[in-house]
Amino acid sequence: MKLGVCYYPEHWPETMWKDDAERMRALGLSTVRIGEFAWSRIEPEPGKYDWNWLDRAIDILSAAGLEIILGTPTATPPKWLMDREPSIYCCDEFGRPRKFGSRRHYSFSSQVYRRESQRIVEAMAERYGGNPAITMWQTDNEYGCHDTVESNDNDAQVAFRHWLKQKYGSIDVLNEAWGTVFWSQEYSDFEQIDPPLATVTEAHPAHRLDWRRFSSDQVADYNQMQIDALTPAIGATPVTHNFMGHFNQFDHFPVGAQLSIATWDSYPLGFLEQTWWPRETKLRFMRTGHPDFAGFHHDLYRRMGGGRFGVMEQQPGPVNWAAYNPAPAPGMVKLWTLEAFAHGASLVSYFRWRQAPFAQEQMHAGLNRPDNVPSPVQREIRETSELLARLGPDDADDKSRVALLFDYEADWLFDIQPQGQSFNYARLCFDFYTGLRKLGMDVDFISRNDTYTDYDVIVVPSLPGVSENEVARLRDSGAAVILGPRTGSKTAVLSISEGLAPGPLQAVLPLKAHYVESMHPTHQESGAGFSVRHWLEHIESELEPDFRLDSGQGIVWSAGAFTYISAWPDIGLITAILLRRLEEKSITAIDLGDDLRLRRRNGRVFAFNYGPDDISITKLADTLDMRQIAPKTSTIGTGEVAIFSV
Amino acid sequence: MKLGVCYYPEHWPETMWKDDAERMRALGLSTVRIGEFAWSRIEPEPGKYDWNWLDRAIDILSAAGLEIILGTPTATPPKWLMDREPSIYCCDEFGRPRKFGSRRHYSFSSQVYRRESQRIVEAMAERYGGNPAITMWQTDNEYGCHDTVESNDNDAQVAFRHWLKQKYGSIDVLNEAWGTVFWSQEYSDFEQIDPPLATVTEAHPAHRLDWRRFSSDQVADYNQMQIDALTPAIGATPVTHNFMGHFNQFDHFPVGAQLSIATWDSYPLGFLEQTWWPRETKLRFMRTGHPDFAGFHHDLYRRMGGGRFGVMEQQPGPVNWAAYNPAPAPGMVKLWTLEAFAHGASLVSYFRWRQAPFAQEQMHAGLNRPDNVPSPVQREIRETSELLARLGPDDADDKSRVALLFDYEADWLFDIQPQGQSFNYARLCFDFYTGLRKLGMDVDFISRNDTYTDYDVIVVPSLPGVSENEVARLRDSGAAVILGPRTGSKTAVLSISEGLAPGPLQAVLPLKAHYVESMHPTHQESGAGFSVRHWLEHIESELEPDFRLDSGQGIVWSAGAFTYISAWPDIGLITAILLRRLEEKSITAIDLGDDLRLRRRNGRVFAFNYGPDDISITKLADTLDMRQIAPKTSTIGTGEVAIFSV
Amino acid sequence: MKLGVCYYPEHWPETMWKDDAERMRALGLSTVRIGEFAWSRIEPEPGKYDWNWLDRAIDILSAAGLEIILGTPTATPPKWLMDREPSIYCCDEFGRPRKFGSRRHYSFSSQVYRRESQRIVEAMAERYGGNPAITMWQTDNEYGCHDTVESNDNDAQVAFRHWLKQKYGSIDVLNEAWGTVFWSQEYSDFEQIDPPLATVTEAHPAHRLDWRRFSSDQVADYNQMQIDALTPAIGATPVTHNFMGHFNQFDHFPVGAQLSIATWDSYPLGFLEQTWWPRETKLRFMRTGHPDFAGFHHDLYRRMGGGRFGVMEQQPGPVNWAAYNPAPAPGMVKLWTLEAFAHGASLVSYFRWRQAPFAQEQMHAGLNRPDNVPSPVQREIRETSELLARLGPDDADDKSRVALLFDYEADWLFDIQPQGQSFNYARLCFDFYTGLRKLGMDVDFISRNDTYTDYDVIVVPSLPGVSENEVARLRDSGAAVILGPRTGSKTAVLSISEGLAPGPLQAVLPLKAHYVESMHPTHQESGAGFSVRHWLEHIESELEPDFRLDSGQGIVWSAGAFTYISAWPDIGLITAILLRRLEEKSITAIDLGDDLRLRRRNGRVFAFNYGPDDISITKLADTLDMRQIAPKTSTIGTGEVAIFSV
Known part of the structure; x- marks a missing residue:
């Protein structure tokens, strides 16, 4: 595994570059990512490129023995471009431009911006595509950050109508599929359809789901455009994108499929603070991060890269953007780096080389202080580098025996229709992941389109729109399949499954959720040694339940290889269910506890x-x-x- | 009392209608409400009516022996109409249209929409007015739902200025009445007056109160327009509207006076979750609803219908729209139905016949599951139907001996000027109602314009703008009158009463609230066995108080038949006060406890x-x-x- | 010290004026403030002044022996002016006008409004400048109230660009100073720069800080315009402005420097409710106010007036504008008045003479009830008046031995970049002030431009942008200097100090904050008898710390006269530090406790x-x-x- 760093030569006097490069190497780093926010320096005026400074930076870094990861600078179109082409702006739900002065102020749907992005990416590729110092390219930066996947701009409206027309063909088909007869929401022409925003009360769920899919597709189309713009000039040089943590606003699988390798940006402390855990958990892990946060994302993004993944930005100290920003405990940066290695990463790149004393991220720590004195974290990185060297080559492609099926549409669907406001798909998945990891399991993430035959146990936290084909593939996989609540509850247009939940699963699991309850999180229903919260399905079945609540109500049901959980289980129940299935498969589990x-x-x-x-x-x-x-x-x-x- | 159901034939294949109708009858249901969201099916294109499907639906339902309640479809104007006439849109405080894609997207003030509504209502009345199968009409659906009483659109602005001109005659009169000299808010022309929205800090209270009155009047005018459009063709067929729970944004008394019978939509669990009760109360009653929620509204809407009322939509299982949606405990649907009967209802109509598998309300339970299997609740309904048959005719018009005076303006007034942010008129009324019901009382609701002579005890939770005439009528009623805090504190233009609170009541109650305090809800002032919160008036009086705080401060004051409470009492104090007055009137009370x-x-x-x-x-x-x-x-x-x- | 009252003759029939005036005098009041919201009465139509009523009011008040404080009426431009000149409107972050219907609806940057303000002020000055009854003028009213310092209107945008051009000269200098290379935020022309509002994510901190400075400067310019308009006609008559409590949105020092005397509006109960204290503190002091609230502001505004200050509005009973509005405990109005006297005030003016029964403030108590009966508080005022007479003349100009350095830019800076969301400059200052007052100290407030040589101890809660010159002046002052966290951490353009925090202070304090942590308020790090929260700096130094956490980490560091605290200390630690320094200076301290x-x-x-x-x-x-x-x-x-x- 290589260690690397993110670097912004444009932020520093040219006189510092050589020393920086040499000290990176001396620290054991072998890659350096540059360029991804530098458009205003690369093209200071419309059409006038200034490559000189970047040429020199690349030369100096390369001369020191560093491999360069070059980012396309499209996350930050410069002011002169926005002033000339205001249709580029990303717009809020009321159609108001989200103004210049930070980043990601563009709409993925902007026709002008696609053209301009293509132009700058092609120019960069032409300039540096043949340069052997560039060993990887990164498209843009953190797609979707700051809620920018959706944009209610004019181009997006036009494109959405076109997307719907492509999908449904005729307006009658759309009306029928969505069920627009409800509340007289029927359309007679695709031109009548607006984004489902700023409505009097909640907009139609099928309308909202298609808007989410459309918005997600725009991201994938935009990324493909960049790859197409790069390819002629860069050939087989790998292309990546740096994804984020806990971010499900677009479907990462198709974008991942376009990449040579997936990377993500790992900020264990910042994400702990802004996620769903109760305050006591946040205080317990305030300087370490949650034990499953990094692992979850390593395993998720390993799948996105088809087995090839890395960490493009690794938190090296306190960050600036969470509500509260403590420092990592001593040893944690080393621990996080080795954890990435253990999960199969081929790269951990620290963010950033030197803390910038100015602008929005000035309070974000780096490997060097703003006064250019090395941060204490360099000691941990050096130790890590040396340890990795001792561990030797790492080209094994280990497969786990357990898989977790993850699905972005499931997240959108429950976001659109949570039924109980604490129902959160990401959190449900995380709970299952924690259950698996607490038992010492290695976990592979899989998508609904993947092959299911490689695993002994497949955990499906929820797959509302599971298809007959998917059920058949799960059945034929030979794996024990554990399915969480709401699986099979919906069709592809966010209607209730024919024959009720779990829909097509009834072919293998003879049960029916005939009604469901959502409950305030402070209410729990108890069983022997466990409890359920948030969600409770009432099941009609001849099956004898595996587990019951104290009330007698069954909540876990098995038929052959399939187990269905008709409630949101706590970790205790998740591990109890897993232990039965793991034992069947002769997989040794051990309770590792919380830490x-x-x-x-x-x-x-x-x-x-x-x-x-x-x-x-x-x-x-x-x-x-x-x-x-x-x-x-x-x-x-x-x-x-x-x-x-x- | 009849049992009925809400039904949407347009949502289902025509082949299902006959079976549906027959099963409704078999279940003991005798009414079916249809049509109220079907505009896009009745008039799919501008001016082209399609009555055929509706004719057939009515025929089939009627042939099965069902009485039909037909709704006018104006709550959901179709997209083609909105595109042709965008002035119809309801607008938010900044004048932005609240977009198409759900329901109630019209402004009550829209001149175009009044014309279009009249057209569609007349067309329906013409088509079905003579059809004996239609035994009741419903205007629109849930006026005001989703905060749609107020709209800052252009027509509303024009109409508001006209309304003010009609009310005040000259701008000088308005300036004087409101007190616009304060902060130089004086106007020289009605044309200068905008809605009191989006101001730098709080707008003038008299301005806001008149805006609330105007907006409320627009609802009543709109409803009257529909009734006028119906009447020529439907003759004496009763007309109703389905009001909502805990909804005070327009004055229901004038709208009620336009109707033959009042109905309301009863969702005890959904409303529990979204109302003011603390979490522990919500958890205690999460599957039953609050013991006084349905009773309160039955008694309120019985008054709106002049003694004739019903439940148009009765929750039959989990709903979809509260933050959390548990299922009713077994027996509750029966209990709620019988409770409506006991309160004098002539109709309980369940919402809805079959759970729709698509669109916004797909998670709202029905009497049949989406797969058309009867829900377990049908058993309760059948039992209820049989029990009602055994109980026999129910035409008695029982009068209660106790009345609660309810007033919508009081709600607006305290909303505009709460003085302490926890002062909420609806909650205060509810507390008094709970006190009465805890003592086993039947309660009639009355308006400030009603005759007061029929009661032994009249409870007035608060009537800030009580007039001399009202005081005289209360005095002459012969009833014991219990008045809550802030009664008599304001004039009709939301100024402080001349001679201070309780204003004209001082003619019968020699006391004066010379200053008042509002307090955080966690602060309480205690007396012997009770406490007060939120609100505390300091009284100047020669009277000996009935009850004092531990500090010695008097908080309950009586003179003859009148008792005034100069604080927000807890239930303990409310019942203590009531017990004295009930005993005087020889009314037997018994403490029923909380449940x-x-x-x-x-x-x-x-x-x-x-x-x-x-x-x-x-x-x-x-x-x-x-x-x-x-x-x-x-x-x-x-x-x-x-x-x-x- | 004089006692006075605020009065609105335009609110009352002229027949009441004489009696009002005589009763003011009889109560011991000697000043009366009038006029500050009366524009619509002074100029009912464009250009047509009506001075008659005001002439008579002044005559009557003056004849009774009252000195008149006359306010310019610019806080409330009348509707006719707003309709003719809509460019006057203050606009929100999206550029939407904040509508007419309350007050302060103007932008400080509006060119039209500056002209119109100048016109009305000159007209008043011309009319009354020579009238000896007017002993003081007040400009406008509570600048900035309701978040009106910032306005995103067109004039403000133009003026901001001009302001930046004046400051930086060339766009390259601005780009370099701000560090716009970050995220390609570079500009090529001042015309490209918008206010830093409505951006996708947080705007550039230097951009935001300059916008705050610009907005603050507009207030000072606007006030100077009024003073320039007054001066020719009023000569040496003192001019004041009434500042507010807990309000730091503009820099009060330059505005204070323009005034003859500073006044402020003291509402101890309203501010308690809306400030940062936990609920238990709010309940403890709900009827008294926090023991340090009034003192803090007396001392702050004494500095603003160069030693001359007063209270222009003193809370006399419950107010109307806090979330909850209890009444002052008996004696508190007397206590507050004497406290102002003890802190050196020359005026306490109660707000208001009589509670107005109409409009927005009708629930705000006065010295008379709306029915013109004296409020009980008059007894306390009379006692106070008599006591003050017994105490005799009060012209001593006492200097404190302890000073607290207060800085508005520090507040903006931490507001822009709190790093931990509970870091609040005003609260930090208040904690230090409480520490000082708990030890019985009198405190002078000083600005960063003041002379430092008059004090034995100078407390600097935080001064992020401390300059070399300021450090030298602190060193040369001879005082013990106690510096709070983040002092010296930033440059003048909100970058990190060269050489890290505490920047230039390192010349006298050999230490460096090499990284910092912010922490959730529920987390505390403990030492012997104290704890720190919110903020924790990790210090690199050869110094032996004065105080350590239990973990061994040093948090208080001294070198010679300087002490630096590298965390947010609790009151226990603040007093412990102070006691050491006070003892050195032979200042007797005693722990007065909380009350x-x-x-x-x-x-x-x-x-x-x-x-x-x-x-x-x-x-x-x-x-x-x-x-x-x-x-x-x-x-x-x-x-x-x-x-x-x-």
Whole structure:
């Protein structure tokens, strides 16, 4: 695995570049990402390119032995372009432009912006496509950040109507599919259809779902345009994009499929603060991040890159953008880096080389302080670099025996129609992931279009629009399949499944959710050693339930390889269900508790302690038949990593 | 009392209609409401009516023996109309149209929409006015839902200026009445006056109050227009409108006066979740609704219909629109239906026949599941239907001995000028109602324009603008009159009463509120066995108070038949005050606690248990000299109804 | 010290004026403020002035022996002016006018409004400038109230670009200073720059800071225009403006420098409710106000007036504008008045003479009830008036030995870049002030431009942009200097200080904050008898810390006269630090606890009891060697004032 760093030569005097480059190498870094916000320097005036500074930066970095990842600068179109072409602006739900003065102020649907983006990307590719120093390209930066996937601009409205026409062919088909007869929402022409925004009360769910799909498709189209613009000049040089954490506003699978390798930006502390956990969890992990945050995304984005993934931006200290920004505990940057390695990453690139003393991110730590003194984190990076060297090559392509099926449409669908406002797909998936990881499982993420045959256990937190074909493929996979609530509850146009939930699954699971309840999160329904919250389905079935609530109501149901959970389970219930299925498949599980996590790679097992206390590993090593390589102690200290061989 | 159902034939294949109709009858239902959202099917293109489908639906339903309630479809003007006439749109405070794509997107002030509404209503009346199958008409649907009473569109601005001119005659009179000299808000012409919206800080209270009155008047005018459009063709067929729960944004009394019978839409669980109760109350009653929610509205809308009222939409299972949507506990739909009966309803119509699998309300339960299997609730409805048949005719017009005076302007006034942000008129009324119901009282609602002579006790939670004439009528009624805080505190233009609060009441109650305090809800001032919160008036009076705070400050004051409460009392204080007055009037009261409620009708007493525990009724029956008819047990189970004769 | 009142003759029949005036005098009042909202009466039609009523009002008030403070009426331009000149409107972040119908609906940048304001002010000055009854003028009213300092109107945009051009000269200088290379935010022309509003995500901090400075400058320019318009006609008559509490949206120092005397509007209960204190503190002081609220502002505005200050509006009972509005406890209006006196005020003017029964402020108490009966508070005012007479002349100009350096830019800077959302400059200053006052200190406020040589101890809660010159002046002052977190952390364009925080302070304090953490307020880091929250800096230094956390981390650092606190200290730590420095300077301190406060003036010491319990003063008097003058008791009752001589 390579270590790298993000760098902005345009922010610093040219006189510093050489020293920077040499110190990067000396620290053990081998890649450097540049360029992704530099449009105003590359093209200071319309049509007048200034490549000189960038040529020199590339030369200097390359001369020091660094491989360069070059970003296209489209996340920040310059002011002169916005003034000439205001149709580029991303617009809010009322159609108001979201103004210049930060970033991502463009609409993915803007025809002008697609043309302008193509122009600048082609120009860059032409200039640097043949340069062997550039070993990877990055398209744009963090698509969708700051809620920019959707835009209610004129081009988007036109494109949406076109998209609908392509999809449905005739307006009658659309009316029938959506069910616009409800509330006299019928249309007689595609031209009558606006984005489902700023309506009196909630807009039609099918209308909203298609708007989300359309908006997502615009992102994929936009990214493909960049790849097409790059390809003629760059040939086989890999292309990536840096995705984000906890971000489901567009479907990452098609974008991932366009890339040579997927990368993501990992900020464990910032995301902890702004996510759903209760305050006590946030305080417990305030300087470490949640034990499953990074793992979840490593496993997700490993799938996006078809097995090839990395971290393009790794938090190296306090950031600037969360509500509160504590510092990582000592050792955490090393731990996070090794965790990426253990999950199969081929790159961890720290963000950023040196803290910029000006502008929006001036309080975001770097590997060097603004006064150019190395941050203490460099010591951890050096240790990590040396350890990685000792561990040797890492080209094994380990497959997990357990998969989690993740689906972006499911997220949009529940966002559009949560039924109970605490129903959140991402959180549900995370709970299942935590259950798996607590039992020591390695996890592969899969999409609904993937092959299901490689796994012993497939966990489907929820797949509302599961199709007959998908059910058949799950059945034929040979895996034990654990399905969460609301699976099979909806059709592709966000209607209720014919024959009720779980829809096509009834072919393998003879049960029907004849009605459902959503409940305030402070209400829970209890069973023996577990509880359920948020969501409760009432099931009609001849099956004997695997688990019941104290009230007698069944909530877990199995038929052959399939298990269905008709409520939102707590971690206790998730692990209880998993243990039964894992045992069937002779997979050894062990309860790691809340703080410890394991990950296998290439004949080694890495153990990560996210908790505040030392953890004894004697029993763990015995149970899993592991021999400790490093460190040579019987406990793993807080914030530490232990490595075993198996 | 008839049972009925709401039905949307346009949502279902015509082949299902006959079976639906027959099963409705078989279930014991005798009415079916249709049509109220069907404009796009009735008039698919401008001026081209398609009556055929509706003719057939009416024929089939009628042939099965069902009486039809036909709704005018004006709550959902179709897209072709909105595109041709965008001046119809309801606008937000900034004058932005609230877009098409849900419902109620029209302004009550739109001149074009009044014309278009009249046209479609006349066309329907012409088509079906003579059809004996139509036994009732409903105007529009849930006026004001989704905050649509107010609209800042151009027609509304013009009409508001006209309304002000009609009311005040000259601009000088308006300036004087409002007190626009304050902050130089004086006008020289009615044309200068805008709606009191989007101002720098709070707009002038008199300006705001008149805007609320104007907006309310527009609703009544609009409804009258529909009735005028219906009448020539439908003759004496009753006309209703379906009002909502906890909705005070327009004055229901004048609209009620235009109707033959008032109906309302009863969703006890949805409203529990979105109302002011603390979480613990919401959790206690999450599957039953608050014990006083339905009763409050039955009594309110019985008055709106001049004694004739019904429930047009009765929640039959989980709904889709509250923040959380649990299912009614077993028995509750029966209980709610019988409660409506006990309160004098002549109709309970369930919403809806079959859960629609598509569009905004697809998660709203019906009497049939989306797969057309009967929901379990049908059993409760069948039992209820049989029980009602056994109970026999129900034409008694029982009068209560206790009345609660309810006033919409009071709600607007306190909304405009709460003085303490927790002061909420609807909640204050509800607390008084709960006090009355906890003591086993039947309650009639009355308006400030009603005759006061029929009652022994009149409770006035607050009537800020009480007039001399009203005081005289209260005095002459012979009733004990209990008045809540802020009564008499304001004039008709939202100024402070001359001579201070309680204004004209000082003729009968020699006291003056010389200053007032509002307090955070977590602060309470205590007395012996009670406390007050939110609001505290400091009274100047020679009277000896009936009740004092521990501090010595008097808070309840009586003179002759009048009692004034100079604070927001808790339920304990409310019942203590009531008990004194009820005893005077020889009305037997009994403390029913939090969960049990009684209602008398036609020589019978119905008892409803909303709580989680069985309740013994032996002592209750003895005290009230009641003989239990059904069931024959000494306790009322949770969610059950007992019936007594007296 | 004079007592006065605010009065609106235009609100009342002329027949009441004489009686009002005589009763003011009889109550012991000697000033009356009028006119500041009367534009629509002074100029009812464009260009047609009506001075008659105002002439008569002035004559009558003056004849009764009252000195008149005359306000310019520019806070409320009349409707006819707004209709003719809509460019006057203050606009929101989206450029939408904030509508007529309350007050302050003008933009400080409006060219038309500057012209119109000048016209009306000159006309008033011409009319009354030579009238000896007018002893003071007030410009406008509460500049900035209701968030009106910033306005995104066209004139403001033009003026902002001009302001930037004046400041930076060339666009390259601006680009370099701000660091617009970040995210390609570079400009090629000043005309390209918009206000930093409605951007996709946070706008550039330097851009935002300059916008705040520009907006603040517009206020000062506007006020200077009024003073220039007044001066030719009024000569040496003093001019004031009434500032507000807890309001930092513009820099008060330059406006203060334009005035003869500073005044402020003191509403201790309203501000308690809407400020940062936790609910328990708000409940404890709900009827007294926070013990340091009035003192803080007296000391702040004494500096604004160069030693001359007063209270232009003093809360006399419940107000109408806070979320909850309790009444002052008995005695508090007297206490607040004497506290103003003790802090050096020359005027306390109650707001208002009589509660207006109409319009927005009808629930705001006055010295008379709306029915013209005197409020009970008149007794307290009469007592106060008599006591002040007994205390005799008050022309001493006492200097404190302790100063607190307050800076508005610091507030804006942390508002723009809090880094942790609970970091609030005003609150930090208040905590330091409370620490000082709890130890019995009198406090002078100083600005960063003031002379520092008069003090023994200077407290700088935070001064992010401290300059080398300021550091030198602090060093040369001879005072002990206590500096709070983030001091020296930023440059003048909101970049990080060269050499890191505390920037230029490193010349005297050899330490460096090499990284910082912000933390959720529920997390605290503890030391021996104290804790820190919100903010924690990690310091690199050879110094031995004065105080450490339990973790060993140093958080208080001293070198010579300088002490730096590298965290947000609690009151316990603040007082511990202060005690060391006060002892060095031989200043006697005593812990007064949470409720008692002292203030020295002219050889006397005033003690104020804000708490619910009597407080023994025997030990206090002994320690501070004070002889009690009044009252003659060994305790100070709740809400009472004791006076001592020293």
